[in-house]
Amino acid sequence: MNEAVKLHFVVDGDDFTSAGQASVQVKKSLRQLGIAPEIIRKVSIAMYEGEINMVIHAGGGEAEVLIYEDRIEICLTDRGPGIANIELAMQEGFSTAPDNIRSLGFGAGMGLPNMKRYTDSMHIDSKLGEGTRILMTVKL
Amino acid sequence: MKIATIKELLDAEVVCGEELLEKEVYSACGSDMMSDVLAYVKDQAVLLTGLVNPQVVRTAVMMDMVCIVFVRSKAPTEEMIELAHESGLVLMKSRKRMYEACGKLYAGGLHGNGEQP
Numbered sequence: 001m002n003e004a005v006k007l008h009f010v011v012d013g014d015d016f017t018s019a020g021q022a023s024v025q026v027k028k029s030l031r032q033l034g035i036a037p038e039i040i041r042k043v044s045i046a047m048y049e050g051e052i053n054m055v056i057h058a059g060g061g062e063a064e065v066l067i068y069e070d071r072i073e074i075c076l077t078d079r080g081p082g083i084a085n086i087e088l089a090m091q092e093g094f095s096t097a098p099d100n101i102r103s104l105g106f107g108a109g110m111g112l113p114n115m116k117r118y119t120d121s122m123h124i125d126s127k128l129g130e131g132t133r134i135l136m137t138v139k140l
Numbered sequence: 141m142k143i144a145t146i147k148e149l150l151d152a153e154v155v156c157g158e159e160l161l162e163k164e165v166y167s168a169c170g171s172d173m174m175s176d177v178l179a180y181v182k183d184q185a186v187l188l189t190g191l192v193n194p195q196v197v198r199t200a201v202m203m204d205m206v207c208i209v210f211v212r213s214k215a216p217t218e219e220m221i222e223l224a225h226e227s228g229l230v231l232m233k234s235r236k237r238m239y240e241a242c243g244k245l246y247a248g249g250l251h252g253n254g255e256q257p
Contacts, residue, residue, distance in 0.1 A: 108175035
């Protein structure tokens with residue numbers, strides 16, 4: 001595999017029940033590529049959390065997964081409201097999700113910390129009123 | 141513990157994945173917060189929950205879990221059953237409440253984080 005394998009998804013922000021579809025698809029594709037199960041789990045959990053976040057907070061967005069020989073990159077881009085205080089958002093338990101999202105089983109303030117936990121590096125670029133771009137890397 | 145034993149201990153009804161009941165599981169977790177479930181990873185695990193939506197199944201798929209038990213007689217939707225079927229997950233429902241269901245499995249030897257009894 002000399003060139004990166006690229007997977008691209010549009011994450012629909014209107015329907016919470018469909019949130020996670022892209023991550024399920026990524027998991028299947030990584031399996032087909034013969035990636036190790038523990039790597040697949042890391043990538044898919046990190047992407048799933050990110051996908052759920054985009055649906056809850058940003059009205060959807062785009063997800064791109066690039067599979068290189070030595071690493072997998074997950075890039076999530078949205079045009080949502082942006083993150084006001086990234087340091088605070090990274091704290092476990094801090095959440096701005098509305099109550100209706102909590103009743104669906106999310107919004108415990110674990111999303112961003114989990115994304116960091118399951119990846120080897122994570123970079124957040126966010127501007128208020130413009131959107132957020134998150135780049136995560138998992139080493140192979 | 142075999143998934144069949146979980147069915148027995150919880151007096152549960154299998155909704156899908158009847159053919160997978162002989163699979164062994166080594167750990168379990170009980171939660172209605174999927175965010176918390178995602179913070180916890182262990183192979184071959186069982187999820188006990190009273191939450192019913194497609195994200196419950198997707199969360200279990202992401203975590204490589206093998207069985208979901210819906211407590212308090214909650215029934216999964218057709219969409220959830222289809223998702224579970226595609227991913228090779230067992231779904232079952234039990235009349236027991238969360239506390240009792242977790243207690244029965246723990247007492248039966250299925251511990252929280254894969255630890256030995």
